[in-house]
Amino acid sequence: MELQQMRYVIAVAETNSFTRAAQRCLVVQSALSHQIARLEKELGARLFERTSRRVRLTPAGVAFLPAARQCVNAAERAAAEVAAAVGEVRGRLAVGLIPTVAAVDIPAALREFHRRHPNARISLSVGASDDLVEQVRQGEIEVAFLGVPVTARPQGVVARELNRERLVAVVSPDHPLAGETSVDLRRLSSEVFVDLPAKTAGRAQSDLAFAAAGLTRVVAFEVTNADYLARLVGAGLGVALLPPTYVAGLAGMAVIEVTDAPTRAEYVIWSREGRHPAAAAFLELLGIEEE
Template identity: 45%
Template sequence: MNLKQIEYALAVAETGSFTLAAQRCHVVQSALSHQIARLEETLGARLFERSSRRVSLTPAGEAFVVSGQAALEAARRIGDDVAAACGEVRGRLSIGEISSLTELDLVDLLAGFHHEYPQVDIRWLINKSEVLMADVRERRLDVAFIGVWPGEPVEGVTSRLLAREELVALLPAGHPLACQSRLCLADLEDQPLVDFPAGTGARRQTDEAFTAAGVRHRVQFEVGSVMLVEKFVQRGLALGLVAAPIARGFKGVVALPVSDAPVRHVYAIWSNSPSPAAKAFLHVLERCLDARANTY
């Protein structure tokens, strides 16, 4: 078994096609198929079920993907680890964040990191918390910034709590409830709401909060971005629930505290065995957090 064979097999697993895998690996398909056949012979197990239309993983193939990804990642990190031991930080840094992150200006943080470590190739994306957690656990991301709810486990990663954020209700300026000083979830019963899609972590927790309060709620609009929550409320189409720091940046809406609304915890999470680039970024993050704490 060699690293090329592992790389070829993982490419087939990810693309679901020997043809696409060969194109990704810049090798002719016959050579890729031959190397995978040799790999299967070495392992004594078939990794793929092949048909005229599709390629799928066998149970042995699913087990191989987990170990193969870890082995390939470890091999790729050898040069970076050696360079770091000699005082040079390089390699790749993959960062993910939720769209509603308010605790940090991540772009400014990455700019400072890039100035200090110019040889690190930075990748950045936005996604949902549950996706980001899975990506960090499976080492597709080095570091992520997520928002979860009290009692929701953050497992398989190293984490640091950054903030505890209360949710507030967003209302159009002319709404009858906008003159109140505080609301409860019962006040929102049967009001049209804008929220994240059903099944997401953010939506699940608001659903559970209404259920625990014994209050019916009607989500009329499902959106994928917190900025769209602002627009729907501004136009008088719905009411929303967002973290208080997010609401402070919205215009043309009224934000009111909700006595029994859920609370969001914002975490930084990273792999239990961070790369040299990730360790350097976490050091920059710690400096930033310490500097901010000293200004309060």
């Protein structure tokens, strides 16, 4: 069993395509397919179900994938640790974030990190807070920035709180509430809302606040993309509760203070198994030290 075979399996699993996996790995598809077939023969089980329309993991493949990721990550970390020992930051820096992260200017931080450490490989993905926590636990990303209700704290990872913000109401300029300076949750409960999907951390902070006040509300529009959420609000289709620092970057919106608004805490998280050299250098750049 070879590390390169594991890399090929991971690439196919993530792209759901042998063709796209070969492109990502910079090899011809026949070579990638041959190496995966060799690995399947060695393991005595098929890792993928292949049809003319799609590729997906078999139960054996689902069981194999986490261990394969751990092996590849361990090998990459070993090489990065050796480089760090001689004063060079190499290896992977995979960062995850929620769309409304505001405590850190991520593009500026990544630009400075790349300037200081040009041999490190940077990647960035956007997702929901709960998913980002799981990705850090599984070693799929090294560092993540997320937001959760102040009553919660990311579990199974090292977490540092960066900021707390009271959410504000955002409406279109021609909305009846647009001229108000402040409202409360009871007044807002009669409005139609645009929000993140139910059971996500970003949605929970608002749901918990309304429930604590003994109120219910109608969320008619559930979206995963914060920019699209803002577009729906701008079209006059509903009201949203958003962090003020994120709202500051939106044009053409009316912002209203909410007297009993929910509060969001922003965290940076990384693995309990320790910070990889690239992750450690990135967090050091941000002034975040490991205790």
